[in-house]
Every structure is written in C-alpha cells, then in structure tokens.
Amino acid sequence: NAGVTQTPKFQVLKTGQSMTLQCAQDMNHNSMYWYRQDPGMGLRLIYYSASEGTTDKGEVPNGYNVSRLNKREFSLRLESAAPSQTSVYFCASRRTEFEQYFGPGTRLTVT
Amino acid sequence: DAKTTQPNSMESNEEEPVHLPCNHSTISGTDYIHWYRQLPSQGPEYVIHGLTSNVNNRMASLAIAEDRKSSTLILHRATLRDAAVYYCILGTTDSWGKLQFGAGTQVVVTP
DSSP: OOOEEEEOSEEEEOTTOOEEEEEEESSOOSOEEEEEEOTTSOEEEEEEESSTTOOEEOSOOTTEEEEEOSSSBEEEEESSOOGGGOEEEEEEEESSSSOEEEOOOEEEEEO | OOOOBOOSEEEEETTSOEEEEEEOTTOOTTOEEEEEEEOTTSOOEEEEEESSSOEEOSSOEEEEOTTSSEEEEEESSOOGGGOEEEEEEEEOTTSTTOOOOOOOEEEEEEO
C-alpha cells in the first residue's frame, strides 16, 4: 500500500498562474480532504469530499476548486495563484470516523 | 465550535514519560478527543482518540478527566522519534471527519 500520495512535492508559481495538485489513495476510503498549513500554524481545511461525487467547502475555500475524480483521486486546483496561497498543502483520507491518513504534502510558493 | 488549549512547547529527556495536557472546557457531550502528531516535514499522523474512558494503544495513552474538561496524552517512554508537534482536537461523529487543528504543542526530546 502506498497510502496517500501527492504530486508534485514542490512547485513554484508566478502570481496569476494556475495549477492542479493531485492526490490519490489506495486504501478504498470514502472521504478525502485538502488542508493547507502556513508557517508555524496548524492545518486548515480547504475542501472535503465525504464520498465519491460529493464535495463541500471547509474553513478556507476561497481561491480553490476541487474535483473528486473517482474514489481514489481528489484534486485541488488554483485557478489564479496569489502570494497568499504560498503554503504546504496536505491531502488526507479517512479510515474510520476518527483516523485520517495524510499524504507527505506539496510545498507551494507563489511569487 | 469547542476549542482546545495546549502549551506551546514541552521538553523531555529520552526514555522518560511525557505528559501533554489539553484543556477543552467548552467540550460538548458528543465531542470526541483526538490526538494527532506531526513529525518534521511530514503530514500529521493519528495517535489516539477517546470519549469518556481512558484509552491505550501501542503509541500512547489518553487520560480523560471525569468532567471531560481536560485530557492528557501520555507517551510512556519518549524517544528521539517522538519529537513532533502534538495536536489535541475535538470532533463529533457527525462532522464528516473534519478536523480543526490549533497550533499544538512542540515536544522536544533530549538525549
């Protein structure tokens, strides 16, 4: 089992560029999540998908869109990147009501 | 949403126990107490959760106060690998697994 994988690991964008962060899990979990983590802070929820075909906003959804492509994959898109979106992005999937498995993260810098 | 309060940092010597406190005075009757930890440059990992009774697993123990307004995560014998940020999080089973992270407690383990 690879668990939760994320691509890319690092990315540098210029303001206004777009990109998609990819996430996949091979644990057959229904629910998946996208979080961001700014320096010295805890994670904040951007979007989540309770099951295939559904997505909902989290705490900080502005500037992002998501797609639950199938049960395995949950992507996060930045349509027009801004410096305020410089952060580390974590994808997670949920094994039980209480246990989430996190990916290794994508470190994004917007200049 | 019920919030948690944790110390910013704690230090421990290797092979000694670590007691990490968490205050959650506004906890509701349906809130579970979750603990996650985040090793440097990694995504968070699940540690333990509980509702009312004390809980043990291979990683740690969770002691919950009788009035549930506080809890303590106990690492029985700290190792260098336990150096991480530890997050105490409240959540209910009907919240779609959404986790609200605070700043956590940075645990430093000294050889």
